[in-house]
Amino acid sequence: MATGEVLSAADVQKRVVSLLRERLPETWNLTEAVASGQGSLGPDLSIQLAAPDGQVTRLLVEAKQLVERRDVATLAHQVRLRAADVGEVPVVAARYLSPSVRQALTEEGLSYADATGNLRVLVDSPVLFIADRGEDRDPWRKGRPRGTLKGEPAARVARALVDYARDWSVRELIAVSGASTGATYRVLEYLEREDLVTKKEKRYRVTDWERLLRAWSADASFQTTTRVMAFIEPRGVDAFLTKVAKQSAFPTAVTGSIAAKEWATYAPAKAAYVYVSSIQEASEQWGLRPNAAAPNVILLEPKTVGDVPFQNASKAEGGYPIAAPAQVAADLLNGPGREPVEGEFLIEWMKANEERWRSD
Amino acid sequence: MTDELTMARAGLLDAMEALESHLDALVIIGAQAVYLHTGATDIALAEFTTDGDVAVDPDLLSSDPLVEEAMSNAGFTPDPRPSAIGSWISPRGVPVDLMVPDAVAGAGRRGVRVPPHDSKSMRRARGIEAALIDNTKMPITALDRAADDREFEVSVAGPAALLVAKLHKIHDRIDNPSRSDNKDAHDIYRLLRAIETDLFLEPLSRLLDEDISAAVTGEALAHLRELFARGASARGSVMAGAAEELVGDPATVSESVALLAQDLLDAHGA
Numbered sequence: 278m279a280t281g282e283v284l285s286a287a288d289v290q291k292r293v294v295s296l297l298r299e300r301l302p303e304t305w306n307l308t309e310a311v312a313s314g315q316g317s318l319g320p321d322l323s324i325q326l327a328a329p330d331g332q333v334t335r336l337l338v339e340a341k342q343l344v345e346r347r348d349v350a351t352l353a354h355q356v357r358l359r360a361a362d363v364g365e366v367p368v369v370a371a372r373y374l375s376p377s378v379r380q381a382l383t384e385e386g387l388s389y390a391d392a393t394g395n396l397r398v399l400v401d402s403p404v405l406f407i408a409d410r411g412e413d414r415d416p417w418r419k420g421r422p423r424g425t426l427k428g429e430p431a432a433r434v435a436r437a438l439v440d441y442a443r444d445w446s447v448r449e450l451i452a453v454s455g456a457s458t459g460a461t462y463r464v465l466e467y468l469e470r471e472d473l474v475t476k477k478e479k480r481y482r483v484t485d486w487e488r489l490l491r492a493w494s495a496d497a498s499f500q501t502t503t504r505v506m507a508f509i510e511p512r513g514v515d516a517f518l519t520k521v522a523k524q525s526a527f528p529t530a531v532t533g534s535i536a537a538k539e540w541a542t543y544a545p546a547k548a549a550y551v552y553v554s555s556i557q558e559a560s561e562q563w564g565l566r567p568n569a570a571a572p573n574v575i576l577l578e579p580k581t582v583g584d585v586p587f588q589n590a591s592k593a594e595g596g597y598p599i600a601a602p603a604q605v606a607a608d609l610l611n612g613p614g615r616e617p618v619e620g621e622f623l624i625e626w627m628k629a630n631e632e633r634w635r636s637d
Numbered sequence: 638m639t640d641e642l643t644m645a646r647a648g649l650l651d652a653m654e655a656l657e658s659h660l661d662a663l664v665i666i667g668a669q670a671v672y673l674h675t676g677a678t679d680i681a682l683a684e685f686t687t688d689g690d691v692a693v694d695p696d697l698l699s700s701d702p703l704v705e706e707a708m709s710n711a712g713f714t715p716d717p718r719p720s721a722i723g724s725w726i727s728p729r730g731v732p733v734d735l736m737v738p739d740a741v742a743g744a745g746r747r748g749v750r751v752p753p754h755d756s757k758s759m760r761r762a763r764g765i766e767a768a769l770i771d772n773t774k775m776p777i778t779a780l781d782r783a784a785d786d787r788e789f790e791v792s793v794a795g796p797a798a799l800l801v802a803k804l805h806k807i808h809d810r811i812d813n814p815s816r817s818d819n820k821d822a823h824d825i826y827r828l829l830r831a832i833e834t835d836l837f838l839e840p841l842s843r844l845l846d847e848d849i850s851a852a853v854t855g856e857a858l859a860h861l862r863e864l865f866a867r868g869a870s871a872r873g874s875v876m877a878g879a880a881e882e883l884v885g886d887p888a889t890v891s892e893s894v895a896l897l898a899q900d901l902l903d904a905h906g907a
Contacts (some may be wrong), residue, residue, distance in 0.1 A: 511893035511900075512830050513680070547886055566896060570869060571888035 283417045284372045284392055289340045290322045292392040293370045297324065297336075300396070300407045304329040320359055320367075328403035334364050336388070336398070341371040343415075347472035349381040356387070366400050373415040377471055377492065426467075426496035430460030432582040434468075435493040439603040440589050442635045444480040455583075486635070487624060494607035494620075499532075499550075502582040506556050507572035508565035514549050514573050520563050521551065522596035527562075528554040529598050530590040532577070532608045534619055536599035540634070541626035544615070550575045550608065552586040552600060602627055602634045641687050643780040645669060648731025649689035650779060653789040655711030656704065662697035664768045664792040665777065666690045666736075666802055671824045673775060674796050675831035681885025682823055689733040692768040692794065693759055695741055695751040704735065705758040715757070722747050723760025739763035740849040764805025764857070767798035767850040771840045796832045797840035800825065801850070801857040807873055808860040814876065822876035825865065826890055829897035834904050841905055858902065865898035874898075 284292070294309050301307060306327040320337035327333045337360045344352065356367035369382055374391040382389045388398040394411030426435055437454035438445070445453075451461050465481060468474040473489045474481045483489055499505070510517040514535070521529060530536075533550035553559035556578045560567075565574055579586055589601040599605070606627065609620030627634060649669060656663060665673070667690025698704075705715075712728035715721075723735045735758065742761040743750025749759045772792040779785035794802070807821050844854040864873030869891040878891035 509889065509892050509896065511896040513893070516830075547889070568892055571886065571892040573886075573889055 283342075286321065286340050286342065289342075289370055289372050289392050290338065293322070293338060293340070293368075293390045294324065296390055296394060296396055296409075297326075297398065297407070300409065301326070305405075320356075321370075324368075326400070326403075326405070328405075330403065332403035334366055334400050334403060334405070335362075336366050336368045336400075338368045338370050338390075341369070344369060344371045344374055344378050345470045345472075346375070346377050346381055347470055349378060349385060349472070353382075353385040353387055364402070366398075368398060372417055373412065375415070376413055381472070426464075426493040427501075427581075428497070429581055429583045429585065430454075430456040431464050431467075431493065432497055432502070432585040434461055434464040435489060436585055436588055436601070436603060438468075438474065438483045439486045439490050439493075440601055440635065441637065442486075442631070443637055444482050446480055450481065487628065490603055490607060490624070491610070494610045497582065497607075498611035499577055499608050500611065502580060503552070503577040503586075504556060504580050506560070506567065506576050506578075507569055508560060508574040508576060509568035509572055510563070510565055510574050514546065517549055517563065517565075517574055518595055518597050521549075521598075524562060527558055528552075528584065528587045529559070530587050530600040530604070531593065531597055532586070532600040532605050533575075533612060534609070534616065536593070536605045537609060537619055537623045539593050539599055540602060540630070541619075541623045544619075548573045548575055550577060550612075552577045552579065554578070554584075554587075642672075642684055644729065644731055645686050645688055646777075646780045647729060647785060648727040648733050649691075650777065650785070650787050650789065651711060651727045651729070651731070652689060652691060652708070652713070652725070652733040652735075653777065653791060654787065655707050655713060657789075658702065659693075659698055659704070659707070660789065660791060662694045662699075664692040664694065664772045664794050666692050666765055666768050666794045666799065667734075668820075668824060670794050671799055671803075671828055673777075673793050674799070675827045680827060680830070682820075682881050683884075685820070688731060691733065691735050692762075692765045693735055693737050693751075694769050695737055695743075695749070698751060698754070700753050703754050703758070705755040708735075708758070722757050723749075735759040736762040736765055738766040738769060738849065740766045740853075741769070764809070764853050765794075765798075765802045766853050767801040767844045767857075768794035770844055770847050770850050771795035771798035795840050796828050797837050797844060798850075800828055800837070800861075801844065801854050803828070804857040804860040804864070805853060807864060807876070808856075811864070811872060819876045819880040822864075822873050822894075823880035823890070825873065826877045826894040826897070829894060829901065834897070834900050837901055838904060858905070861898050862902055865894055866902050867895070869895045871895060 298307055308325045310323045321340040322338040324336040339356050360367040366388060368388040368390060370390045372392045374389055374395055379395060390396045391411060394409055396407060396409040398407045433454035433456040447461060451458055472484060474483055530552040532552060534546035535549050553576050556576045559576055586600055586604055590598045593599045606620050606623045609616045609623060668686035669689060672684045708725050713725040716724035716726055725733050727733060737749045737759050739761050747761055748756035749761050772794050774790050775793045776788050777791050778788045803821050803825050810818050844850040864871055874891040874895045877894045878887035881887050881890050
């Protein structure tokens with residue numbers, strides 16, 4: 278795809294028409310009518326689709342440059358008002374729709390299309406369903422990416438917002454998260470655009486901690502934020518955990534299945550995942566041998582998330598420190614094998630027992 | 638806990654009861670002795686055995702009652718197969734093997750020369766000599782104590798002696814191994830994993846100093862190096878891992894037993 282000049286609204290409309298044309302069955306007929314003459318009240322483009330049996334539907338396309346996650350609810354309301362007649366189907370179009378925006382539109386039950394080829398059009402009568410994947414990043418965007426939840430400040434802010442159930446002034450959030458002022462504002466701006474926090478009278482509030490947790494987990498997997506090394510403890514995981522429980526010389530936090538079993542019992546774990554401040558110090562202290570063939574201890578040394586994995590750690594029944602539930606859930610979602618399923622299991626527990634892990 | 642394990646223990650208790658006046662001459666060896674030392678751990682492969690193995694010290698065996706009479710009177714019958722000399726079937730069908738270490742079994746090939754006892758009442762076995770030197774008295778009870786309250790204070794071979802015996806058994810059958818041999822290799826892993834390396838050192842030195850056990854212990858350490866310490870792909874390490882196929886983690890077991898064997902040899906050589 279060419280990524281030169283930014284597309285105009287007209288370019289976006291043309292692109293949407295050709296995307297649809299290429300994907301419609303040959304027996305269907307497509308006619309377009311630009312600018313319905315109703316000004317800002319009308320759709321930007323109206324596309325008529327005729328099925329072979331003569332049934333007709335009209336797609337009312339609302340074409341935007343960009344759509345933010347937080348705009349979706351308002352936009353959905355607008356386009357629904359417009360497509361009031363029988364046989365009319367609203368479609369949200371833009372030069373690019375991010376994965377989180379597409380997901381929000383799908384949850385709203387809205388059809389959408391973007392110029393990179395992301396497409397989902399759903400018509401009840403005549404029955405039609407077209408879906409396709411385009412880009413997952415905006416190819417026309419210049420300069421710094423609009424933001425993600427990668428990096429230490431985002432980790433600090435995200436974990437603080439998830440770990441505590443409260444309204445925040447920026448000053449309070451800076452104090453609790455340990456992120457810098459500038460970084461905190463940048464992260465909050467991004468979270469607002471993604472509709473993950475709302476701002477009311479200078480105070481910020483998380484809209485949905487689960488969605489924030491999943492978004493952060495997707496952007497900042499432990500594989501990218503830490504140095505990972507595999508070891509073997511030949512006497513097994515339990516013997517290893519006994520050693521971990523006995524030491525307190527350096528920051529340590531067990532994560533993964535072993536930590537999760539403190540809250541949501543699942544199957545026994547083959548390997549222990551443990552955050553440590555220094556892999557070298559920890560492996561020497563615990564007498565671990567590097568082993569790639571059949572490791573049962575995985576040490577994680579934070580590389581780009583500071584000391585966030587150790588925040589709000591607690592003690593397991595076995596006496597070893599475990600990371601906070603939000604950290605453990607995020608790590609499980611990114612883990613191998615059946616761990617993502619265990620992550621879902623833990624999130625279910627977190628939803629049902631919010632008062633047990635999310636303090637005021 | 639399996640019914641087999643409970644049955645096997647009951648069979649062992651039956652033999653203790655039958656040989657009560659010879660109790661001081663007996664040392665429990667085999668898988669049941671291994672489990673008495675290793676206890677329940679987070680090992681995927683469940684403890685499992687269907688028989689009882691007992692070493693007999695002829696120097697401590699009195700001439701009355703005769704072993705064959707004591708066993709028969711208690712309802713044991715000798716296994717009729719010619720290859721199963723010294724193997725007795727308990728009234729409830731549990732085989733119990735009475736074995737005399739080769740070094741003290743007198744002349745002969747399979748049977749023993751421990752008069753006045755019958756030469757076929759016990760079997761000669763090489764590799765179990767260490768059990769006569771390295772053992773401790775322990776109270777032996779049923780696994781289901783509500784149904785069976787018998788208790789005997791009997792010698793149980795120590796971890797070092799059991800290691801020596803298991804290594805000989807595996808080595809003797811290495812060219813013709815069966816699935817049950819995998820379990821013997823896995824018992825090596827169980828022992829090395831449960832017992833701290835340092836705790837093997839003193840008993841091993843003692844076994845190497847004693848005339849009757851020095852040779853078999855030296856050989857056993859060579860087998861440990863060859864079959865386990867050489868790495869995860871050494872034959873014994875592979876067998877130990879194979880025992881956990883479908884229930885556990887063969888690769889981790891093979892890697893672990895090789896490392897633990899190296900640790901022991903390094904500590905012993907240091």
